[in-house]
Amino acid sequence: MSVGWLQAAAILRAGAWFLVAIGVLIAAHEFGHFWVARRLGFKVLKFSIGFGRAIARRVGRDGVEYVIGAIPLGGYVKLADEREAPVDAEDAPRAFNRRPVWQRILVLLAGAGANFLFAIVAFWLLFMSGVPGLKPVVGEVKPGSIAAAAGLKSGDEIVAVGEREVATRESAMLAMLSEVVDGGRIELVLRRGDGRATAALVVPEDRRRTLTEPGAWSDGIGFTFTRPHQPVVVGKVLPDGAAAAAGLRAGDVIVALDGAPVDEFMDFRNAVSARPGALVTLGVRRGASLISVPVTVRGERDPSEPGKGIVGRIGIAPGGEAVFPKEMRTLERHGPLGAIRPALAETWSKSALTVKFLWRMLTGDVSLKNVSGPISIAAYAGISALEGVTAFVGFLAIISISLGVLNLLPIPILDGGQVLYQLIEAVKGAPLSPRAQALGQQVGIVLLLLLMSLAFYNDLARLG
DSSP states (O other): OOHHHHHHHHHHHHHHHHHHHHHHHHHHHHHHHHHHHHHTTOOEEEEEEEEEEEEEEEEOTTSOEEEEEEEEEEEEEEEOOTTTSOOOGGGGGGSGGGSOHHHHHHHHHHHHHHHHHHHHHHHHHHHHHOEEEEOOBEEEEOTTSHHHHTTOOTTOEEEEETTEEOOSHHHHHHHHHHHHHHTSEEEEEEEETTEEEEEEEEOOHHHHHHHTSTTOHHHHHOEEEOOOBOOOBEEEEOTTSHHHHHTOOTTOEEEEETTEEOOOHHHHHHHHHTOTTOEEEEEEEETTEEEEEEEEOEEEEOTTOTTOOEEEEOOEEEOSOOBOOGGGEEEEOOOTTTTHHHHHHHHHHHHHHHHHHHHHHHHTSSOGGGOOOHHHHHHHHHHHHHHOHHHHHHHHHHHHHHHHHHHTSSOTTSHHHHHHHHHHHHHHSSOOOHHHHHHHHHHHHHHHHHHHHHHHHHHHHHHO
C-alpha cells in the first residue's frame, strides 16, 4: 500500500470517528430537549439527528416523527408553536408559545444540561476504570527562557500551581495556562530531591497571548516535561516509503544520523521531520554489522498532526518500547460512589476554563487560534480512537463540554439566545416583536458564520 493510500485511509478513519463522536453528542443534546419537553407536557412533533433530506424516518406510537438527516452536523427537536404553524385546538395548550416562561427556559437549557451530564457520566466511568497519567516532572529547561529565569531545573516535579494541587501533566498545564490568562505570574510549588522549592514564572504582558496559541507553550515558556526512553529501533517499514526504497528492515537499530549519534526515537523523528527532501545517511546496526544507509527523506502532510505543514518522513514505525519509569506514572481509580466527586470536579473545572478562555478571546487576552473546526476535531477523534476506549471517551467528554458551553452563548440562533428572549418576555410581560426576533436571528446567523469561518481558517492554517 502506497503512502498516499495510507494517508487517505487515515483521513477516512478520522472522518468516520468524527461522525461517530458528533452523532453521539448531538443525540445526547437533542435528547435533553426532547426528554424535558415531554416531561413538562409540551407537544413534540419531530426529533431529528442531522439536517437535510431524511435518510431514515419513523413515526412512533407517541405521534413523534423520528428522523436521521443526511447532513450529520446538527439536530433539532420541533415543538408545536402557534407562531410557526397552526396547532390543533386540542394541542394548543401544549404549544411552546402557550407554556409558562420558566418551562420554556428549562426545555431550552436541557440540551446543554444533557451535554454536561454526558461529560459527568463519561468522567465517572473513566475514574472507575482508572485514569492513567504522568507526573509533571520537568525535563529540559531552555537556557535564557522564562523557566530558566525562574530557577526551574530538570527533575523538578510540579506539585501545585498557585493554590491548586496538581498530580498530572494535564492538570499542571491547564492550571498554568489559566494563570497566564489571569495575570501572567505562575507560582509553582516543586518537589526537588527530598525537599520542596518554589518558583515564579513571570510572563511579560506582550507574550501572554502568544503563549495561549496551540503548540506555543514549550518554546514560549522554555521547558518540556520528561520524555520516555525509546531506542531507535525499526519496528515496521511502510511499503513504498523512503525507508523501504533504501532497504531498511524491521529490527534494524539506527545509531547515527549524518554521523551524529542518536539514541532516542523522538529526537531522531524530530531531526528527520525538519529535513523534508534531504538526502541523509543513517548509521544502522543490523545484527553484528554496522552499515551506512542513504535515505532520501520525503516531504508529506501528516493528518494525525493537523498543526504541522510539510514534514519529513521516511516511513518507519518504532519497534522499541517507550518506557516511563514506574515512579513517573499515576493511576487515579475510584469505586462507583468515590468516582462521583472527581467526575463532577473535572466537568466543572473544564467547563469553567472553557468559559474563561471564550471570554478572554473576546477581550483579546487569548489567541483566536484556539478555535477549532471540524477538521481538527476529526483528526483528534481519529487519534483518540486509535489510543483506545479510555482516550476516546475522554475526548467525547471534552467535546461535550465545549458543545454545552457553546450552546449557552447569548447568540439568538443558539439555545442561550433563545433563553435571553424568554427572559426579556418575562420582564416585559410580552414577547419580543416578530421583527425584533427576526433581526436577532439574522445577527445570530452572521455571528455563527463568522465563528465557523474562523474555525475553518484555523484548521486550514494548521494544515498548511
